[in-house]
Amino acid sequence: MVDAALWRTAFVLVLGTFMATLDTTIVSVALDVLVDRFDASVTGIQWVSTAYLLAVVAAVPASGWLADRFGGRRTWAVAVAVFLVASALCALAWSLPSLIAFRVLQGLAGGLLPPVGQALLARAAGRDRIGRVISVVGVVPLLSPVLGPLAGGAILGAASWPWLFLVNVPVGAVALLLVRRCVPASAPVEPRAPFDLRGAALLAPGLAVLVFGLTEVGRGRAVPLGVAVAAVAVGAVMLVAFVVHGLRTTRVPLIDPRLFTRPPLGVAAVALVVLGASVFGTMFLLPLYLQGAGGLTAWETGLLLAPQGLGAAAGSLWVSRVVHRLAARTLVLGGITLVALGTAVFTQLGHDVPDAAIAVSLLVRGLGAAMIGAPVLALAYRGVEPAHLPRAAGALNLLNTLGGSVGTAVLAVVLQTRLTGRGPDAAAAFGDTFWWVLALTALAALAATRLPGQRARGAAA
Numbered sequence: 001m002v003d004a005a006l007w008r009t010a011f012v013l014v015l016g017t018f019m020a021t022l023d024t025t026i027v028s029v030a031l032d033v034l035v036d037r038f039d040a041s042v043t044g045i046q047w048v049s050t051a052y053l054l055a056v057v058a059a060v061p062a063s064g065w066l067a068d069r070f071g072g073r074r075t076w077a078v079a080v081a082v083f084l085v086a087s088a089l090c091a092l093a094w095s096l097p098s099l100i101a102f103r104v105l106q107g108l109a110g111g112l113l114p115p116v117g118q119a120l121l122a123r124a125a126g127r128d129r130i131g132r133v134i135s136v137v138g139v140v141p142l143l144s145p146v147l148g149p150l151a152g153g154a155i156l157g158a159a160s161w162p163w164l165f166l167v168n169v170p171v172g173a174v175a176l177l178l179v180r181r182c183v184p185a186s187a188p189v190e191p192r193a194p195f196d197l198r199g200a201a202l203l204a205p206g207l208a209v210l211v212f213g214l215t216e217v218g219r220g221r222a223v224p225l226g227v228a229v230a231a232v233a234v235g236a237v238m239l240v241a242f243v244v245h246g247l248r249t250t251r252v253p254l255i256d257p258r259l260f261t262r263p264p265l266g267v268a269a270v271a272l273v274v275l276g277a278s279v280f281g282t283m284f285l286l287p288l289y290l291q292g293a294g295g296l297t298a299w300e301t302g303l304l305l306a307p308q309g310l311g312a313a314a315g316s317l318w319v320s321r322v323v324h325r326l327a328a329r330t331l332v333l334g335g336i337t338l339v340a341l342g343t344a345v346f347t348q349l350g351h352d353v354p355d356a357a358i359a360v361s362l363l364v365r366g367l368g369a370a371m372i373g374a375p376v377l378a379l380a381y382r383g384v385e386p387a388h389l390p391r392a393a394g395a396l397n398l399l400n401t402l403g404g405s406v407g408t409a410v411l412a413v414v415l416q417t418r419l420t421g422r423g424p425d426a427a428a429a430f431g432d433t434f435w436w437v438l439a440l441t442a443l444a445a446l447a448a449t450r451l452p453g454q455r456a457r458g459a460a461a
Contacts, residue, residue, distance in 0.1 A: 002125075002129050002132050002133060005182075006124060006125060006129065006133060007133075008178075008182040009120075009121065009124050009182050009183050009184070010121055010133050010136065010137050011182070012175055012178045012179055012182045012183055013076070013117035013118075013120055013121050013137070013183060014117070014137045014140055015171055015172070015174060015175040016076060016079070016080055016083075016113035016114070016117050016172075016175055017113055017114045017117055017118075017137070017140050017141065018140050018144070018171065019080075019083060019110070019113070019168050019171055019172060020056070020083070020109075020110035020111070020113040020114060021114065021140060021141050021144035021148075022144050022147060022148050022151065023052065023087075023106065023110060023148075023165075023168070024049075024052065024053065024056070024144060024148065025144060025148025025149055025152075025283070026148040026149070026151055026152040026155075026164055027048055027049055027052075027152060027164055028049060028148065028149050028152065028287070029149045029152040029153045029156065029302070030152055030156055030161055030164055031045050031046070031048070031049075033156060033161050034048060034096075034099075034161060037161060038095060038096040038099070040096045044096055045096070047096075047100050048096075048099060048100060048103055050212070050215055051100045051103045051104050051107065052103045052104070052106060052107040052110070053107065053211065053215075053405055054104075054107070054208045054211060054212060055103070055104045055105075055106070055107025055108045055110075055111060056107045056108075056110055056111035056401060057111070057204075057207045057208055057211055057398075057401055057402065057405055058107075058108070058111065058204040058205070058207060058208050059107065059108045059109070059110070059111025059112055059204075060111045060112075060115060060394060060397055060398045060401055061199075061200070061203050061204055061207075061254050061255050061394060061398055062112075062200065062204070062254065062394075063075075063111070063112045063115040063116050063390065063393070063394040063397070064115070064119075064254075064255070064390040064391030064392075064393065064394035064395070065193070065195055065196070065252075065254060065391075066112065066116070067116050067119060067186070067390035067394075068188060068189040068192065068193065068390055068391070069188055069189075069192055069195075070188055071185065071186050071187055071188045072116055072119055072120045072123070072186040072390060073120060073179065073180075073183050073184070073185050073186055075112065075116050076112070076113065076116045076117055076120060076179065076183070077176060077179050077180075079109045079110075079112040079113050079116065080109075080113065080172050080175050080176055080179075081172075081176060082105065082108075082109035083106060083109035083110055083113070083168065083172060084168060084169055084172040084173070084176075085105075086102050086103075086105040086106035086109060087106060087165040087166065087168040087169060087172070088165070088166070088169065089102040089105070090102040090103060090106060090162075090165040091162035091163070091164075091165040091166045092162070106165075111401075114141070114397050115390070115393040115394045115396070115397035115398075116390065116393070118134075118377070118381075118393045118396075118397065119389040119390040119392075119393035119394075120183060120184075120186060121133060121134070121137065122134075122381040122384075122389050122393065123184075123186060123386055123389055124183070124184050127381075127382045130378050130381050130382060131323040131324050131374070131375070131378035131382075132320050132323060132324060134374050134377050134378050134381070135316055135319040135320040135323050135370075135374035135375070135378070136316055136317070136320050138316065138370075138373050138374040138377060139312050139313055139315075139316035139370060139374075141279075141373070141400070142279060142308075142309070142312040142316075142366065142369050142370060142373065143309045143312055143313070146283065146302075146305050146306060146308050146309035146312075147309060149287060149301065149302045149305070150299075150302035150303070150305070150306060151167070152164060153299040153302050154299075155167065157299065189387060189390075193251065193252040194251060196249070196251065196252065196253050196254040198245055198249075199242055199245055199246060199249070199253045199254035199255070200254055202238050202239070202241050202242035202245060203238075203239070203242045203254055203255065205238060206234075206235050206236075206237075206238030206239045206241075206242060207235065207239070207398075207402065208235075209231050209234050209235035209238065210231070210232060210235025210236060210238075210239065210406065211235070211402075211405045211406060211409060212231055212235075213228045213229065213230070213231030213232035213233075213234075213235055214228075214232055214406060214409030214410060214412075214413065215405075215409045215412070216228035216231070217229065217232065217409070217412075217413050217416075242254075242255075243257050246258075252391075255391070255394060255395050255398060256391065256395070259391075259392060259395055260395075262383070265380055265383065265384075265392070265395075265396075267447050267448070267450045267451055268376045268377070268379060268380040268396065269395075269396070269399050270443070270444065270447035271332060271372060271376045271444055271447055271448060271451075272373070272376060272377075272396060272399050272400040272403060273399050273400070273402065273403035273407075274403060274407075274440050274441070274443055274444035274447070275369065275372050275373055275376075275400065275403065275444065276399070276400040276401065276402070276403025276404035276405075276407060277403040277404060277406070277407020277408070277410075277411075277437075277440055278339060278343070278369075278407070278437055278440050278441060278444075279369055279404065280403075280404035280405070280407060280408050281404075281407045281408050281411045281437055281440075282308075282343070282346070282365070282434075282437060283305070283308075284408045284411065284412065285346075285411060285415065285430060285433060285434065285437075286301075286305060286346070286358075286362075287301050287305070288415075288430070289349060289427065289430040290304060290305075290358075292426065293349075293350075293426050293427040293430070304355060304358060304359060304362075305362060307359045307360070307362040307363040307366065308362035308363065308365055308366040308369075309366060310363060310366060311362065311363040311364065311365065311366020311367040311368075311369075311370070312366035312367070312369055312370045313366075313370075314366075314367065314370075315335075315366060315367040315368070315369070315370025315371055316370045316374065318370075319331065319370055319371055319374050319375065320374075323374060323375055323378060327451075327452060327453050328375040328376065328378075328379045328451045328452055329448060329449070329451035329452060329453045330453075331371050331372075331375040332371065332372050332375055332376060332448045332451055333445060333448050333449070334368075334371055335367075335368040335369065335370070335371025335372040335375075336368065336372060336441055336444050336445045336448060337368070337445075338364050338365065338367050338368025338371065339364075339365050339368035339369060339372070339441050340368075340438060340441040340442070340445075341361075341364055341368075342361040342362065342363075342364035342365030342368065343361070343365065343434060343437050343438045343441060344361075344438060345357055345358070345360075345361040346358075346361065346430070346431065346434040346437070347431050347432075347434045347435050347438060348431055349427050349428070349430045349431035349434065350425060350427035350428030350429075350430065350431045351428075351431070372444075376451075377396065379451065379452070380392065380396055381393075407440070410436075411433055411436060411437070414432075414433045414436050415429060415430065415433045418430075418432040418433055
C-alpha cells in the first residue's frame with residue numbers, strides 16, 4: 001500500500017522534474033519576443049533553447065556519480081538551489097550571450113533533477129510500490145512538451161519575458177523547504193568510486209556535439225552544412241570510444257554499458273529512447289505545422305496540443321491502478337498501439353485534416369504514452385539493487401533525454417528534406433515526416449515483445 005508519507009516524497013521530488021522539463025519548452029513561444037528584446041537574429045536566439053538542451057544532455061551522465069559521492073538528497077537539493085539561482089540570473093540577463101550562459105547553468109542543474117529524483121523515489125518506494133508511484137509522477141515528462149508552450153504563451157500574455165524564468169522561483173522554493181522533511185536521506189556510497197574523468201571527457205562532450213550537429217543539420221542555416229556533418233561524425237566517434245572505454249575499464253564508469261545487457265534494462269532502454277523521440281518529436285513537428293500551414297497563433301496551438309496532456313494524465317491514473325496486476329508487455333504493447341493509431345492521422349497532414357481529428361489523435365497518443373513510460377521504468381527499477389539505483393536512473397534518463405533530443409533533430413533533418421522535395425506543398429511534407437514517427441513506434445513494438453509476459457510478483461496493491 002502506498003502511504004501518505006511516500007506520496008509526500010513523490011510530490012516534492014516531482015517539483016524538481018517539473019521545473020527542469022518545463023524549461024525545455026517554455027521559451028519556444030518567446031523567441032520572437034527575445035529577438036526584439038536583445039536585437040538579435042533568429043539563429044542567435046535559437047541558442048537560448050539549444051544551450052539549455054545541450055547542458056541537460058551533458059549533465060545527466062554525472063548524476064549517478066554525484067548521488068553516490070555526496071548522497072542523493074543533498075545532490076538533489078543543491079541542484080534545485082543552483083537551478084533557482086540560474087533562473088533568476090536568466091531573468092536579469094542584459095544581453096544574449098549572458099542569457100545563453102545562464103541557460104547553460106540552468107541546464108546543468110536541471111539535467112540532474114529527474115534522474116536523482118527518480119533514484120530517491122525508487123529507493124523510498126521499494127520494489128513492491130515503485131510501479132504505482134512512478135505511474136503517477138512519470139506523467140510530468142509527458143506533460144512538459146504540451147504545458148511548456150501553453151504556459152509560455154499565458155505568461156507572455158500577462159507579463160514580460162523575465163517571468164518565463166521567475167516562475168521557477170516559488171516552485172523551487174517550496175521544494176527546498178520541504179525536501180528535508182519529506183524526502184528520506186540517502187548516505188553516500190562506500191567505498192567512494194573515483195570520478196571517471198576519461199569517460200566524462202568522452203560521453204558528455206560527445207553527446208553535446210552529436211546533438212548540436214544534428215540540430216544544425218536540421219536547421220539548415222545556422223552553420224555551414226559541412227561543419228554540422230563533421231560535428232555529427234565527431235560526436236558519434238566519441239560515443240563509440242566511450243562504450244569501448246566503459247567495457248574495458250577496471251573502475252566504475254560514468255555510465256556502465258553492461259547495465260543494458262541485463263534483462264530487462266536493454267529492452268527498457270530501447271522503449272525509452274523511442275518514447276522520447278516520439279513524444280518530443282511530435283511536439284516539435286506539430287507546432288511548426290499548426291503555426292505555419294495551419295495559420296494558428298501560439299496560444300491557439302497550445303490549446304490544440306493540450307489533449308495530449310489530458311490523455312497522459314488520465315492514462316497515468318489508470319495505469320497506477322493496474323500496473324501491479326497486468327504484465328509490463330501487455331501495458332506497453334497496448335500503449336504503443338494507441339500511439340501508433342494517434343500518429344497515423346498525422347501522416348495525412350496536407351489532406352485537410354480537421355482540428356478535431358488532431359485533438360482526438362493527441363488524446364489517444366497521450367493515453368498510449370502513459371501506458372509505456374511508467375511500466376518500463378517500474379520494471380527496470382525493480383531489477384536494480386538499491387545501491388545501483390542512482391547510476392541506473394542516470395542511464396535510463398540519459399537514454400530518454402537522448403531519444404528526445406536526437407529524435408527531434410533527426411526528424412528536423414527529415415522535415416527539411418521533405419520541404420525541399422515537396423516545394424510549395426509544405427503541409428504534405430509534415431505528413432511525410434510523420435511516417436518516420438510511425439516507424440519509430442513499430443521499432444518500439446518489436447522491442448516490447450521481449451518484455452516479461454507475466455506481472456511482477458509481490459507488487460503492492
